[in-house]
Amino acid sequence: MPGRTGASPQGLIQRHDLIAALDRAAKKQVTIVSAPAGSGKTSLLRSWSEHAGRPTAYLSIRPDQYDAQLFWLALLDAVRRATGNSEPPPTAPGFNGPDAVRAELAAADAEFVLIIDDLHELSSAEAIAQLTALLRTLPTGVHAVVATRGQSTLRLQRLRLLDELAEIRGADLPFTDAETRELLATAGITLTERSVAVLRERTEGWAAGLRLAILSLAGHPDPERFVAEFSGTDRTVAEYLLTEMLERQPAEVQRLLLRTSVLDRVNGELADLLTGTQGSERILLALEDANAFVVSLDHERTWFRYHHLFRDLLRLELRRTDDVHQLHRVAASWFEEHGDVAESTRQLQAAGDWTEAAELLNDHALGLTLDGQAATVAALLRSFPSGGGVRGLALAHAVAELNRGRPDEAVAHLEVARADLTTAPADRRHRVRTTIAALDLLAARLRGNFDGVIERVEALPSATSMSTADVVLSNDARATALLNLGVSAAWSLRLAESEKYLLEGAGTAREIGRPYLEVACRAHLGFAATRDSLIRVRRYCEDAIEQATRHGWASEPVIAPAYITLAGALSWTGDFDQAEGWLGRARDAVSAGGEPGTQLLLHLASATLSAGRGRYEDALTALVAATEVRMTGRHALMSRILGWMVEMRVRLGQLDKARATLAAVDERLVPTAEIRNAVAVLRLAEQRPDAARAELRPVLAGTAPRNPRLSLIEAYLLDAQASLALGDGDAARTATERALHLAEPDRIILPFVMTDSAPLLAGLPSHSTTHAALMTEIIDATSADPVGLVDALSRTELRVLRYLPTNLTRPEIAAKLSVSLNTVNTHVRHIYTKLGATDRSTAVQRARELRLLSAGRT
Structure with a gap:
């Protein structure tokens, strides 16, 4: 019932x-x-x-x-x-x-x-x-x-x-007789019970059919006869009712319905433009209130659509009375002026203006992709006539292919765009050239050809040399180019250049309102800072992660480089548990078969963590995986990867395999610090300390290419081991002290762990070093006995002492050490007592005088 x-x-x-x-x-x-x-x-x-x-x-x-x-x-x-x-x-x-x-x-x-x-x-x-x-x-x-x-x-x-x-x-869902009667009564229409039943039967209770019938019945001179004649196929009935309805509507409503039916959605302003009148929003609201096939799309009821069948029939009628193509062109202009490039392109396509549609999409395909409309770009490309009849879409096709991760196909389209550039209108060449340069960089980056990127790029077009229109249309390309140039420079170990490009790219992205592009730039800044300061590395990474999280991109590939770099930096400082957590997030964010540079970096970070924890087999597996990443060029970190492969094989007792790995190294990489260190590790294992020291001399002299602090610290430690094996204790202590001096500012522990340097530290008299607190942490990380360290302060007190020169509060120190605030307070009191100090600054000064802290530690 x-x-x-x-x-x-x-x-x-x-x-x-x-x-x-x-x-x-x-x-x-x-x-x-x-x-x-x-x-x-x-x-x-x-x-x-x-x-x-x-x-x-x-x-x-x-x-x-x-x-x-x-x-x-x-x-x-x-x-x-x-x-x-x-x-x-x-x-x-x-x-x-x-x-x-x-x-x-x-x-x-x-x-x-x-x-x-x-x-x-x-x-x-x-x-x-x-x-x-x-x-x-x-x-x-x-x-x-x-x-x-x-x-x-x-x-x-x-x-x-x-x-x-x-x-x-x-x-x-079909209407019952009672509901049909109620619907008619609501519209002010009275029918006999039999006519209600007939209407309901002929429409089968279909809501749209009933409403079409009611619109035609309103004011009909003989409603009973209308119901009796209401029959036929769906199309016949719908066309008849459409004609009946339109004839009974005021002229302005008819004009609005017909001329706006070219659109999938319409608002009052656009309807006014298409009809050449005012007050269209009022009519649309009234039509929706009357359930006349008009439905609002937003909460404010400003955008509307027509019932799909109704819209299709209106379009059929429109073709008999109006220039449909011109209406599409007018709508296209309106959507372009209001920033809806995708809808403007659709309207131009519907008008058959293929050349203009291609030019519009070509100019804005990159911007649409940066707005999250990559799938729309692909759909619009599919809507053009097939068979190559429309020219000028090469850039749009290149963007689509790059978004699919197909750089080789994209390069082919870029070559077409480059050839077309010679015949392009003069007022478009500047922005097209900028877009080609940006996409060239992205394609090269996705192919892993980082050196090739740097070599091919000359100067990016300057915004000051462009017209206002060119600036607007070129900013996306310019910011994208700066991102890719910065990434390529980073992975070619041109780190100062990389930081410059990425900072400029992030600033440009912020100015033009592209937060995703800004996060992409900032996600790589941490790696660019590895050349001089792990403190800056962590700050860059944490800032990028915070921004990505605020925008809801914490699980997206765009932030993966920051996760990877932060995990690597934490591994360097011996914070292996934290590094494991960030590395896990990086693995979740990096898609399989993604960008080769990121894949390689992820494998290297995994190897770094495993090596730091003494899991040499796992480290070797990750390093081998890094060498198998498909790249057109060679990542500048390859020397570190190959060098560590040799070292892991030596630590696993695979000396013959270590020698084979060295023999296969590209001759251009042989002089690098990483490979020289690896050779020294092998020579020490072969009981040839003099050969090890000879191999290390260019590294210690600073003449070996690519000599970051990590490699230099490792070189000093290997030299110390070789000196000790040769019976030169003084040289061993001097080299160890230099390694500690380099490691102290950023608390770098990894090289000491990887080279098993606990015996070197144990042999260093406590009164002759300024790095007792750092030595405590290294000893902890190597799980060795703290022989030879300061007796006055316990190991836990030395760990707290390390943080006193910083601006960290006691609760923050407790968090860093994963202990309670009461524990930190107790250790600080003991430190003050043992050092004869009454406050923090005096304790720090006294610790430096006793050479427990480096004078440069901040």
């Missing part, structure tokens, strides 16, 4: 049986409403949301939604509006939509409803998979309703098995 019905706001009727069904369904986790177009899904859900009496987020997916990010941004916005959160969502690629929406839902009231209408418009497989995962794991108290045409693309079988999935299908 049908339930009682009543009028709702906006002229809908309350379908109480269906509303009751939705109420029952809401006791489960998810409800799917699947039915054909025009079945009344949207009207039902709106009525139910008004009836529900609980916070409700409602999203109607816009037509042809290809991009996952834009879908999640819209859904997050809808949820935030429902929860009263006014914070605008981020607008850049890499936005972690599912996590952001889940967090917002979890923070909502205990009872919350999420309604997603028109799921069939979502054409992104990625978004469908992510939405499926979200619906399977909704926070407690949240119920979701998803409406779609036909069968749902969501894979929710698990919820069905758990009896947490409710379904309302097309067969449940």
Whole structure:
């Protein structure tokens, strides 16, 4: 039996049986409403949301939604509006939509409803998979309703098995006789019971058909005869009703409906432009209130769409009366002026203006990709005529191929773009040349050809030499070029150049409102700073991670370089547990088969951590994996990778394999500090300390190429071991002290661990070193006995002493050492007592006088 019905706001009727069904369904986790177009899904859900009496987020997916990010941004916005959160969502690629929406839902009231209408418009497989995962794991108290045409693309079988999935299908939605009568009465139409039954039977209760009939019945001189004649195929009936409706509408409404039907979505301003009149928004609002096939798309009811069947029929009628192509051109101009390049391109394509559409997409493909619309770029490219009939799309194709991780294919398109540049209009050449340069850099970087990038790039075009239009269109390319140039310089170990380019790229990205690009630049800055300061490395990495987390990109590949670099820096300082955590996050963020430079860096960081923990077999496995990364050029860190491979083989007793690895090293790498150190390790294992010292002389003299502090510290320690083997204790102590001096500012421990230097430290008299506190930490990391260290202070007191020259507070020192504040306070009191000090500065001064701390330690 049908339930009682009543009028709702906006002229809908309350379908109480269906509303009751939705109420029952809401006791489960998810409800799917699947039915054909025009079945009344949207009207039902709106009525139910008004009836529900609980916070409700409602999203109607816009037509042809290809991009996952834009879908999640819209859904997050809808949820935030429902929860009263006014914070605008981020607008850049890499936005972690599912996590952001889940967090917002979890923070909502205990009872919350999420309604997603028109799921069939979502054409992104990625978004469908992510939405499926979200619906399977909704926070407690949240119920979701998803409406779609036909069968749902969501894979929710698990919820069905758990009896947490409710379904309302097309067969449940047809109007009953009573509901048809109520609908007619709401519209002020009176029919006999028989005519109501006939109308309901002929439409089979189809909501859209009933509303079409009601629009034609309004004011009809003989409604009974109209119902009797209401028959035919769907198309025949729809065309007849369309004609009847249009003839009965005022001329201005007819003009608006027809001329705006060229669009998938329309607002008042755009409708005014297409009709040449004013007041279109008022008409659209009135049409929606009358349920005349007009549906608002946003909370403020500023954007509208027509029922798809209605829109298609309007377009059919429009072709008989108007210049459709000109309407598309007018719409294209409006969308371009308002920054919607994708929709402007679609309108130009619909107008058949292929050359202009190609030029627009070519100019903005990079910017669209940086806005998270890479899938839209690909879809727009597919919409051009096939067979190469449209020229001028080479840059857009190159962007699409690079986004797919196919640099070789992208390079082929860039060659076409370079050839086309000679015939391009003079006013476009500057920005096209800048874009080609930026994409050249990205392609080379993705191929791992870092030296080639540096060699090919001359000067990037200066913004001061460009027109205002060129500046606007070239800024994306320029910032992207600076990013790729900075990354390539970093991985060629041109670290000062890298830092310069990356800082400039980050600043440019911030100026033009590209936070994703800014984070990408900052994620690599830590590696660029490894040349001189681990403190700056950590600051750069932590700043990038904080910014990425704020934008919801903490799990995205864009921030992986910061995770990897931070893990490496922590391994250098012996903070192996922390390094393990950051390395785990890096592995989660780096996709399989991703950028070769990042893959190589990840393997090297894994090897560094394993070597620091004495897991030489694991370290060797990671190093071998690094050598197998497919790259066109050679990463400048290859000398370190190959050198450490030799060292790991020596430590594993594989001397013959170590010699074979050395024999295969590229002759250009043989003179580097890393390879010389590896040879010295092998010579020491061969009981040839004099040969080891000879190999180390260029490294210690600073003449060996690529001589960062890590390699120099290791070289001093190896020289000390060789000196000790030769019976020269004084030279061994001097070399050890120099290694400690280099390690002290950044507390570098890794070289001491990798070279098993505990015996060297044990033989260093406590009164002759200024690095007793650092030696304590090294001894701890090597698990050796603290022989020869200062007796006055305990090992734990020496660890606290190391932090007294810094600006860290006692609670912060406690956190660094993973001990309680009371423990730190106790150690500080003991330090003061043993050093005869009454305050922190006096204790530091006294420790330096006793050579327990380096004078340069800050």
